[in-house]
Amino acid sequence: MTLKDLADSLGVSTATISNAFNRPDQLSPKLREHILTEARRLGYAGPDAKARSLRTGRSRIVAVILAESLTFSLNDAVASELLSGIAEVLDAHGHTLLLLSGRQTLAQPPGSASIADGYIVYGLMPRLQLLADLPTERPLVPVDFDIENHASVHVDNEPAAYAIARHALARQPKRPAVINLRLIEQPCNGRITSQHALLPAHQTITRARLAGFQRAFANAGIDASQVPMWNIEENTYEVCAPVIEEVLDLPPGERPDLLLCMSDRIALTALTLAEQRGLRIPEDLRLTGFDGIAEGQYRAPRLTTVRQDSVEKGRVAARMVLGLEPAEPRRLTTELLIGETCP
Known part of the structure; x- marks a missing residue:
């Protein structure tokens, strides 16, 4: 059974059959479902991907290159929401999602990356040379960092951080501190110094x-x-915990009474460890996060944080790489969520 055989059998054009498999937005849902149902019944598995790629020069694959490992990215709430938004757009337009990690052991990107029609790059790459090796003629959209001559997708990080810090500082803390996330050029999981x-x-x-x-x-x-700062190398409980323990175990007169955390995972780790030490939240310690992940809003006390729409961020990046939106820098707005950790 070939594409032409199926078209003849159903009395439609070969282009209509091709659209049912590759461009579902071009057909009504009813017609597309009818074609796919008949294709399964007659044993037609769909257009040959290799032949289509050779014929059109397009694979209908979009590669997402992640700064972290695939395991971390799939388990991280923010990254998984971003991937959900990307997948939603690709599914609707007949494209396949290829996931790659920027933490490859080889200097060159995996060979499979070369077949992609476009690239979405998420987060700070451990080796920016990897990006330089990608085909320059194909669209590339960075998310949460910038690459020269490429339109990037961000949220309003500076205004959002200012808004939550201004709220937290209104109560005039005596000992504010900042817990950063991967802010240092060389690995540092601990106190930031002038060095x-x-x-x-x-x-x-x-x-x-x-x-x-x-x-x-x-x-x-x-x-x-004069505000002390600490750095976290990876946004996981296991990596956050030793740094947060160091902060919370300072003598009472030195221990911060306000922690401005650059992610919800950092803030939630601090919240758990503070509770284990019998510290009262927010009386003894006030906490803020950044991201707005569900976990921080479902537990008690509820986390004060900034909510970013990571799903929409993924949708925007996907639409840009497919040419459905102009390749222009995008900056999405955020929302300040006031919870019990820093009322």
Whole structure:
């Protein structure tokens, strides 16, 4: 059974059959379902992908290159929501999603990446040379960091961080502190000192979030250089916990009474460890996060945080890489969520 055989059998054009498999938006749902049902009944599995790729020069595959490992990305609430938004758009337009990790052991991208029609790159890559090796003639959309000559997708990190810090500082904490996420050029899971060099702003969203915090400090009359900062290397409980324990185990007169955390995972780790130590939230310690993941809104006390729409961020990136939206820089708005951890 060939594509032409099926078209003749159903009395439609070969283009209609092709659209049913590859461009579902071109057909009514009823007609497409009829074609797919008959194709299954007659034993037609669909257009040959290799032949189509050779004929058209397009694979209908979009590669998403993740800064972290695939295991981490699929388990991380923010990354998985982004992937859900990407997949939603690709599914609707007959494309396949190819997941790759930027933490490949080889200097070159995996051979499978070369067949993709376009690329979405999420997060700070451990080796930016990997991106330079991708085909330059195909669309590439960075998300949460910038690549020269490519339109990127961000949320309003600096204004959002300023808004949540301004809210938290209204109660005039005595000992505010900042827990950063991958802000340092060299690996550092601990206290940030003057010896540490920060990553450039175009490579990490945390620089924009820190700038928002520091603007709020200045407006509150606080010398930002005197606010202690710690750095977290990976947004997981296992990596966060040793740093947060170091902070919470400081003597009472040195222990922060406000933690501005650059992710909900960091804030939730701090919340759990603080409760284990008998600290009262928010009386002894006030906490803020950033992301708006469901876990922080379902547990008690509810986390004060910034909610970003990661699903929509994925949709926008996918539409841009498919040419459904102009390749222009996009900055999505966020929402401040006031919970019990920092009322």
